[in-house]
Amino acid sequence: MKISDYLSHEELKRLASALLVVLGFIAIAAFFGFTVVPGLRYQAHDSGEALVQAVQGETGWLDPTDYPVMVREVIPPIDPRTVMTPNATLMARGRALFAQTCATCHGPEGKGDGPGGAGLNPKPRNFTASAGWKNGTHLEDIYKTLEEGVKGSSMVSYNYLTKKDRMALAHVVQSLGAFDHGASDPKAIASLEKLFASAGEVIPNRIPVARAVDVLCREYAETRPQPPTSTIR
Numbered sequence: 001m002k003i004s005d006y007l008s009h010e011e012l013k014r015l016a017s018a019l020l021v022v023l024g025f026i027a028i029a030a031f032f033g034f035t036v037v038p039g040l041r042y043q044a045h046d047s048g049e050a051l052v053q054a055v056q057g058e059t060g061w062l063d064p065t066d067y068p069v070m071v072r073e074v075i076p077p078i079d080p081r082t083v084m085t086p087n088a089t090l091m092a093r094g095r096a097l098f099a100q101t102c103a104t105c106h107g108p109e110g111k112g113d114g115p116g117g118a119g120l121n122p123k124p125r126n127f128t129a130s131a132g133w134k135n136g137t138h139l140e141d142i143y144k145t146l147e148e149g150v151k152g153s154s155m156v157s158y159n160y161l162t163k164k165d166r167m168a169l170a171h172v173v174q175s176l177g178a179f180d181h182g183a184s185d186p187k188a189i190a191s192l193e194k195l196f197a198s199a200g201e202v203i204p205n206r207i208p209v210a211r212a213v214d215v216l217c218r219e220y221a222e223t224r225p226q227p228p229t230s231t232i233r
Ligand code: HEC
Pocket: 064, 065, 098, 101, 102, 103, 104, 105, 106, 116, 117, 120, 122, 123, 124, 125, 132, 133, 134, 135, 136, 137, 142, 145, 146, 150, 151, 152, 153, 154, 155, 156, 158, 169, 170, 173
């Protein structure tokens, strides 16, 4: 049984060309639907509007983990005696830094109840309670947290701060909790002392991420040709 038993050669040809026309229409419709229309919509969306804009919340959404402006600094090695145990100047410096940098998440008294920490998972550590510390509560443990951050959480590394500032913060964190923080490992303390005494550090220039984004946006706007002004009113 052959198809030519039912349809003549002419009829087959007509059928084939009709099929070709239908396929052609589908191809054109698909081209418009998937390529031309989205392209036009993108263009309409892009033209005349403000260029890329840095997202800003009330205090700037990047604030909690952002870098403050810092000018490059070369810092000589520190005398360990000035940082291993708390003293008045160190604590004053630490408390100021804490209020500026940490309180948004950890709260002004370190209870883990700062406004920036409300939606975080895991929640910022409560420094007034001994439970749940991942790196530990010893001085060297808190120093490590500030050096490395806590993986998988919004506790980032604060190693852009000087070693002395990080030690000041570690003492302040301990001072906020009335519980026993335990005795430090003498070996860990000795290696920290060695680290402080042996090498100075260079603090590079830094600007906040939000400001860097603003600068990038401005430079991009300056190099990009202005979009044509619309004649339709
Ligand atoms: C963006 C919010 C945020 C900021 C700002 C922040 N932290 Fe944290 N911090 C967290 C979170 C969240 C955790 C809990 C991490 C976890 O449980 O995995 C944490 C945990 C900690 C811990 C406990 C780590 C442990 O062993 O479990 C210490 C210590 C700490 N932060 C110190 C600080 C200090 C000091 C500052 C300021 C320099 C600071 N944090 C700034 C969010 C923040």
